[in-house]
Amino acid sequence: MKTLISETMVGFKQIATGGRFWVMILLLLLASLGTLKVFDNMVVKQIPIAVLDFDNSKLSRTLKTYLSSTPQLKVVAKGFETVEDAKELFYRGEITAIVLITNDFSSRLKKGQKGFIVVASDMSNILLGKMAHKSIAKVAATLSAGVQMTLVSKLGERKERKLSRVVPISIEESFNFNPATNYMNYLGPGLIFFYLHVFIIIMTSSFLIPPLRPKTAVGIAGRQIAVFVILIALGLLFFYGFLTMANVPIRSGFETVFVMLLFFIISAMMMTLALGAAIPKPLLAMQAAIVIGMLSMMFSGITWPTDMFPRPLQIVAQYIPYTPFAKGMRIFLHYPADLSDLRHINILFAKQIGLFSALSLFGWGIRKLFTTRRNRGAHA
């Protein structure tokens, strides 16, 4: 026990005095803060669109006014005369959509025919394109409802029934787990804990490679305990420091957050140690662990749902520590959850830790066997 404690203290000292570790920690913190800053606006606003009004009627001007008042859109005065000019604006990203109100727009409506608005949206960035398109469609639908209500009124419908004749079914929506539908809540926590995942792997590996690799198992354990304590501190800083600064609320209690963080760090460290035990060359083991780490964001299901992966990759994803943690975060960050709500996540962690422990023991056992045989051979 004394040896373990002294080895742990050596680990702390090596981290505190190792310039490289400070650089790594600084990069981690800067990358995390910088990434959170990217989503400072939280939602996409003021998407530039151009409006060409060839109708110039009261209705078309109303449409333009509605478009200008939409917070997601910004009507810009971009003059262009040809399709080529318009293409240039799209290439340079100066506009995301062009709304063209045809010259017979209001006259067709007066005759009881459909009036057309041509909307050309740049979908190369689906985030911008979809938002612009959705906002324009909403404005058109609102105006459309207004026109239809005028007709319904002329048909003698009572005032209080007009809306229900135009919009007989309405949707009462409730956006759960990210009610403001903002990108900070969606991507912020996912990205910074992905960086932490990569950091866990690198820090754990750093004490498995020369020259810092201790010679004894107790030495390795001591170093990893030091790493573990620092990782817990960083994890808590991310939750209660960075996410709080970024206005991402944590709806679950400290115990739930802490336990999930604990399982995540233990699993990630065990994976790295297992690879270190299974792969004889330390550098190759580190490379393998980091390759897995760098792919973990994509395998986590945060952006691309895991049920859309090919089946073999779904299985692989289950054994990457970041996957259950990311799924768990979706629950405990956005909803007051306790550990029983996260039972299915903890089962995944338990499977991972079990597998990695078994791999570590197996790898260590094989190594010991070869070393013993080699020594016997040398003595003979």
Added chain:
Amino acid sequence: MLERMSFLFRMIVDELHFILAEKSILSILIVIPILYPIVISWLYIENQPVDRPTLLIDHDNSSLSRQLAIGLDATEQIQITGRPYDVGHGFETMRKQQAELLVYIPREFSSRIKKGEQAKIKLWVNSANMLTYGITYPAVREVVLSTNKMIGERFLTEKGVHPALSKGRVMPISLAERLLYHPTTGYGDFLVTGVFLIIVQQIVLMGLAFSVGLRKERGLFKESERFPFTYLEAKVLAQLVFYLAGIAFIVFVIFPIFDWPVKNKASMFVLFVVFVITMAPLAIIAAKFVKDRYAAFQILMFFSTPLFMISGFAWPFKQMPELIQYVAAIFPATPALQAVRVLSMKSGNLEVVLPFIGWLGIQFLCYLVIAILLLRKSFSRLLFRADTAARA
């Protein structure tokens, strides 16, 4: 000049021998550009999330509510996977992330419509994943809109409007949509091409840093050479063969096999090469500071994702705070990724991305000057130390 060229050539050959002798460098230069693009392409092969698990509670059980349910299930985006008996049970399933949407049709749904009153359906959407929310919610709205259209037309017909005319009177303003450049709005198409560029970035940074770090560990890094910049330049040029092979694999093999969008492969190849050239002095600057081969993994891995995020490729550039935009403008990934977007979806003509290539050119010159000054400064410091030691 001749002496420098001769030195350059010798060092290129030296680096090539070193790479071929060291499997660990080869693993970075060959395995990463093969493994990562294949795995990532395979991961996003479906391109578009479909059949998102949806729960439906229909307490109305009328022909209209059943029609609505059929309409929802018939969409590509939604699949009704369960019919819980109440909202509490349904919400619990959502909380466990086993469903993304819960639709509730109340008891008086169809009777209200028959009476000419507005009927509400309730929707709980898991908006924690904005990608799937962005697919499921519009799908529900579309189905409700179609149903509203049908009810509206029926109402007008009952009021004496000719059926053919009532079609034009319901939702009279119609959008003629032109979804430009990426009409399928596939997520894989949107993301993957940019990820490939970042992979190439990491190969350049890490390949050189690893080689330099390994040489330093083995005492094979001769910093006191007469041409300090040329010494590192030679390593980049030697590794260029591998960078080009990696880029060729990505552009001419991966792109067509997985059908990732590209307007002109040759233009895309040229862009990647320009990017690599711009990265070269930056890689030299980074390699200058590594002390051993492990530093490549310990330090440089933290650059890939943050640089991707601040580039404007995913989250729009102009939506970021100004400070982040200024920081992003310094890195080659920013203009390169924006050019990748154009060449993959908008135009195969290199002329269109000339402004981005110009931006890369300015970065290249700045980084080149910094690299030369840095290496000269360190070389001068080294000479001064050697001179002082000799006098002592």
